[in-house]
Amino acid sequence: MSVPAACRAADAVFARATFGRYAAMGRAVAIGVLDLLFPHRCPACDALSAGGPGFCPRCAAALVPVPATACPICGAPQGGDGPAFPCPECRSEPPPFAAAASAWLFGGPLAEALGRFKAGRVPEFPTIAAPSLAAVARGVLATGDPAARRGVLAVAVPPDPGRLARRGFDPGTLVAAATARRLDLPFRAGLLVSAPRPRPQRTLSRAERRRALAGVFSAAPWAPRVLAGRTVLLLDDVRTTGSTTAACAALLRRTGAAVVRVATLALVE
Numbered sequence: 258m259s260v261p262a263a264c265r266a267a268d269a270v271f272a273r274a275t276f277g278r279y280a281a282m283g284r285a286v287a288i289g290v291l292d293l294l295f296p297h298r299c300p301a302c303d304a305l306s307a308g309g310p311g312f313c314p315r316c317a318a319a320l321v322p323v324p325a326t327a328c329p330i331c332g333a334p335q336g337g338d339g340p341a342f343p344c345p346e347c348r349s350e351p352p353p354f355a356a357a358a359s360a361w362l363f364g365g366p367l368a369e370a371l372g373r374f375k376a377g378r379v380p381e382f383p384t385i386a387a388p389s390l391a392a393v394a395r396g397v398l399a400t401g402d403p404a405a406r407r408g409v410l411a412v413a414v415p416p417d418p419g420r421l422a423r424r425g426f427d428p429g430t431l432v433a434a435a436t437a438r439r440l441d442l443p444f445r446a447g448l449l450v451s452a453p454r455p456r457p458q459r460t461l462s463r464a465e466r467r468r469a470l471a472g473v474f475s476a477a478p479w480a481p482r483v484l485a486g487r488t489v490l491l492l493d494d495v496r497t498t499g500s501t502t503a504a505c506a507a508l509l510r511r512t513g514a515a516v517v518r519v520a521t522l523a524l525v526e
């Protein structure tokens with residue numbers, strides 16, 4: 258390279274670096290101004306938040322993590338305080354996913370924030386929920402074969418069509434998409450489709466709940482091509498009986514996924 262050409266290249270690098278610095282400063286100033294004009298509020302109680310989007314300190318302190326004694330396969334709380342071991346249901350009939358876990362127990366400020374989000378308020382809730390759900394997802398993905406962790410595809414439990422029509426948006430998909438972005442994983446919406454589905458019934462056995470959901474979920478015609486041989490991270494906002502995620506995991510496996518791992522934000526005890 259001639260000297261003038263080298264100088265021009267160096268100038269261009271310097272100009273880009275300088276522009277990058279000013280652009281970053283500009284972004285920081287813009288975000289600061291936006292924070293002043295539109296301060297963040299706690300998604301549960303509306304308290305003004307001094308930092309970025311998130312729960313206020315009081316609500317954050319009231320969030321209850323899932324106990325460490327939860328079943329390491331299906332993530333169901335065991336109620337005991339001994340070391341984690343598979344629950345009786347997982348021992349008698351292994352679920353169609355390799356591992357499932359949830360971040361928080363459903364209730365308190367989390368239930369309040371989720372309810373408000375589903376009612377169309379606190380649109381920033383996916384940004385607030387993504388770090389917790391991403392941390393749980395990293396945990397369920399870390400237990401597998403390291404080679405299988407490459408090319409992980411994130412998928413959301415599809416919305417019930419009636420609720421989607423009423424709300425005009427799907428809270429679960431928005432939370433899952435924000436989490437996939439945080440994990441830097443590809444996210445495919447529309448891969449699974451749901452017909453109207455029955456409300457989860459806790460009094461039924463796992464086999465009865467599976468029969469109640471038979472035929473409710475289907476895969477898009479292009480799903481086998483996308484899923485072939487892949488590890489799928491199935492994301493959902495609330496887990497009640499676990500039968501919905503189990504039905505979706507079974508369908509993903511039948512459609513070609515090699516392994517399914519499940520992460521949910523809140524677990525209903």
Ligand SMILES: [Zn+2]
Pocket residue numbers: 299300301302303304312313314315316317366
């Ligand atoms: Zn609060």
Ligand SMILES: [Zn+2]
Pocket residue numbers: 328329330331332333343344345346347348
């Ligand atoms: Zn279990």
